[in-house]
Amino acid sequence: MNTRGQAIDKASTLIEALPWLSRFHGRTVVIKFGGNAMTDPELCARFAENIVFLLYAGIRPVVVHGGGPQIQEHLDRLGIQSSFAAGLRVTTPEVMDVVRLVLAGRVNPEIVGLINAHGPFAVGLSGEDAQLFTARRKPAVVDGSPVDIGLVGEVEDVNPSVVRTLLDDGRVPVVSSLARSHDGVYNVNADTAAAALASGLDAAKLIMLTDVEGLYADYPACTELISRLTADELEGMLPHLSSGMAPKMEACLRAVHGGVPQAHVLDGRTPDAMLLEVFTNEGVGTMVVAGTDGATTPAGDEGRDG
Numbered sequence: 001m002n003t004r005g006q007a008i009d010k011a012s013t014l015i016e017a018l019p020w021l022s023r024f025h026g027r028t029v030v031i032k033f034g035g036n037a038m039t040d041p042e043l044c045a046r047f048a049e050n051i052v053f054l055l056y057a058g059i060r061p062v063v064v065h066g067g068g069p070q071i072q073e074h075l076d077r078l079g080i081q082s083s084f085a086a087g088l089r090v091t092t093p094e095v096m097d098v099v100r101l102v103l104a105g106r107v108n109p110e111i112v113g114l115i116n117a118h119g120p121f122a123v124g125l126s127g128e129d130a131q132l133f134t135a136r137r138k139p140a141v142v143d144g145s146p147v148d149i150g151l152v153g154e155v156e157d158v159n160p161s162v163v164r165t166l167l168d169d170g171r172v173p174v175v176s177s178l179a180r181s182h183d184g185v186y187n188v189n190a191d192t193a194a195a196a197l198a199s200g201l202d203a204a205k206l207i208m209l210t211d212v213e214g215l216y217a218d219y220p221a222c223t224e225l226i227s228r229l230t231a232d233e234l235e236g237m238l239p240h241l242s243s244g245m246a247p248k249m250e251a252c253l254r255a256v257h258g259g260v261p262q263a264h265v266l267d268g269r270t271p272d273a274m275l276l277e278v279f280t281n282e283g284v285g286t287m288v289v290a291g292t293d294g295a296t297t298p299a300g301d302e303g304r305d306g
């Protein structure tokens with residue numbers, strides 16, 4: 001194709017975005033950036049470009065980040081043992097110190113720095129700041145029995161006023177998944193924190209970036225991607241999901257039950273996955289919507305809304 005033909009193709013792609021620009025202009029989109037999606041520096045820089053693109057397109061992006069692998073690396077370096085129960089890190093006071101150090105002290109400023117390479121946009125904060133997240137101790141149940149998982153928090157209350165102030169000022173809040181309670185600091189799974197914030201902000205979308213294409217129907221036996229499912233369908237699947245996906249899909253369900261119209265799980269290893277989801281007709285990954293109607297849709301179906 002000649003250069004003029006390529007330019008016309010690019011213009012068509014831009015015009016295809018018009019209905020989506022109109023739909024999401026001025027709306028808040030919460031993006032959860034998972035620790036597994038941030039291991040490649042080039043993809044991290046591209047993630048930051050996508051965020052700045054959303055901002056210039058008139059969307060109000062909020063980033064909530066994880067950092068599980070980065071926490072693990074630091075714990076290993078210090079020789080501190082940690083384990084998972086029901087997809088959550090068993091958090092002793094010693095582990096909590098490392099979680100806080102890595103999330104608020106290392107991962108958060110790295111993301112802020114990448115976004116701010118494009119202008120004075122990103123402001124880093126933790127869920128501990130301005131009472132953004134208040135938590136209580138989360139009980140975990142494994143095989144029907146209660147398990148003590150230590151300082152793991154369940155978000156009880158969200159006070160998003162500090163995030164709204166930043167958004168109104170044209171900034172991009174970048175939030176670590178830590179929370180306070182009257183008796184100290186808690187480690188909150190980042191998927192859970194992102195869902196709570198998306199509901200608290202009446203976001204138009206919650207987007208979770210991870211290291212798989214989306215929700216697979218029968219993982220690990222088969223990797224057939226589920227493209228779209230309703231909250232009711234997801235509720236039926238939840239007890240059968242394994243760790244990793246379990247807190248993520250539970251968070252999608254909570255966001256949708258909390259009034260967020262759409263929650264998505266996307267492959268953070270695909271460059272521009274977020275832009276594909278927000279601005280094109282096809283959509284990518286798995287989308288969870290409210291309601292009971294419709295059957296679980298296999299990937300590849302045309303005309304997905306949103």
Ligand SMILES: Nc1ncnc2c1ncn2[C@@H]1O[C@H](COP(=O)(O)OP(=O)(O)O)[C@@H](O)[C@H]1O
Nearest residue numbers: 034035036210211212214215216219242244245
């Ligand atoms: N049904 C499923 N579909 C897709 N991935 C699944 C499923 N069940 C478990 N997983 C696992 O969940 C992982 C993603 O969760 P996690 O490792 O916590 O990522 P993140 O750091 O992005 O939150 C995948 O890499 C995959 O190994």
Ligand SMILES: CC(=O)N[C@@H](CCC(=O)OP(=O)(O)O)C(=O)O
Nearest residue numbers: 034035066067068088089189190
């Ligand atoms: C309670 C709990 O499990 N907290 C997580 C917080 C970070 C996180 O959720 O990071 P990802 O999104 O990269 O998994 C942890 O300690 O690993």
